[in-house]
Amino acid sequence: MTVVGERPNSAWLEMDRAEKVPEIVARRILGDIVQQRLEVGDRLPSEAAMLAQFGVGRASLREALRILETNGIIRIKPGPQGGPVVTEPSAADYGQTTTLYLHRAGAVFGELLEARTAIEPMMARMAAERLIDESATRIRDAQAHGWAALEGSPKEWSAASEEFHSVVAGATGNRVLDLFASGLVAIERHRVAPLFTDLDDRKKTLRVHDRIAEAVLSGDGAKSEDLTRRHLLALVKVWQNNFAREMADVIEWR
Numbered sequence: 001m002t003v004v005g006e007r008p009n010s011a012w013l014e015m016d017r018a019e020k021v022p023e024i025v026a027r028r029i030l031g032d033i034v035q036q037r038l039e040v041g042d043r044l045p046s047e048a049a050m051l052a053q054f055g056v057g058r059a060s061l062r063e064a065l066r067i068l069e070t071n072g073i074i075r076i077k078p079g080p081q082g083g084p085v086v087t088e089p090s091a092a093d094y095g096q097t098t099t100l101y102l103h104r105a106g107a108v109f110g111e112l113l114e115a116r117t118a119i120e121p122m123m124a125r126m127a128a129e130r131l132i133d134e135s136a137t138r139i140r141d142a143q144a145h146g147w148a149a150l151e152g153s154p155k156e157w158s159a160a161s162e163e164f165h166s167v168v169a170g171a172t173g174n175r176v177l178d179l180f181a182s183g184l185v186a187i188e189r190h191r192v193a194p195l196f197t198d199l200d201d202r203k204k205t206l207r208v209h210d211r212i213a214e215a216v217l218s219g220d221g222a223k224s225e226d227l228t229r230r231h232l233l234a235l236v237k238v239w240q241n242n243f244a245r246e247m248a249d250v251i252e253w254r
Contacts, residue, residue: 022063025054029064030073033086044074044084071097091166091182092190096254098183103253109188110247113236116184120165121229123181124212125221127171135171139213142167146206154197162189164209168216168228187251208234 029044045053050061065084068074072093074084102112127135142164149160166182208231215223239247 021056021060022067025056025060025064026067028054029068033073038086040086040088042086043077044086046083091162091179091186094179095183095186095190099187099251100253102187102251107251108248109191109239109243109251112184112188112251113232113239113247116181116188117229117232117236119177119181119184120169120232121225123169123172123174123177124216124228125225126174126177127168128216128219128221128224130173131171131216131219132173135167135173136217138167139171139216143206143210143213146209150202150206151199157197157202158189161205161209162186164213168212171216191251191254 029050032038044050047058047061051058054061056064065074065076068084069076072087072089075087077083077085142160146160146164149156152160162185165185166178169181169185170178172178208227212224212227212231215227
């Protein structure tokens, strides 16, 4: 397994005293994870090794690891063979962090939906224009997952619907847009009851997803954008009819 490399000393700490030491250490650990291309499941060094590497106290190191764990960068594996392990940050992790700032700004759910309606159609066009084989496979898999969840629980159905939108976002190849758009979808899903519990409504949604997928897979950017915009505007209407009060609710950090 890959582990983070050693640093010769802790002189770098003296340059950043305006920041809290745990934040500096967390940033350094994340930098090593990215630079060394650590993969999901790779372990970081032991606590003793990192204490020597960074030249900080145990409390500061543990707080740094907690920061990374809270943000979905690592997980602390329990047990004798445990310790910090690299994970893959999810859209839900990013969405949770984003809600901190949305809450502070007083942003409401209506604005979140407006943002989705503005961003996702453009991303569907980009996905069609930049499609690669791997993305095409993921889109087809998401379609199949959606139909498999047709009669599933509200949680299963909601997760499958979220997956389709996230996969199309990921097909743009733009990691900034992918994280942002997928994060918005995750915020909506985890804070509002799943839409379309009726079987016929679910079928209609899946047919629309299939049409969007076909447009993206055929490389038709204009059609992909138009279909996605119409789909989201229809979802906004459902929101307005079923969650009128929630449209004006501030997005809470949780």
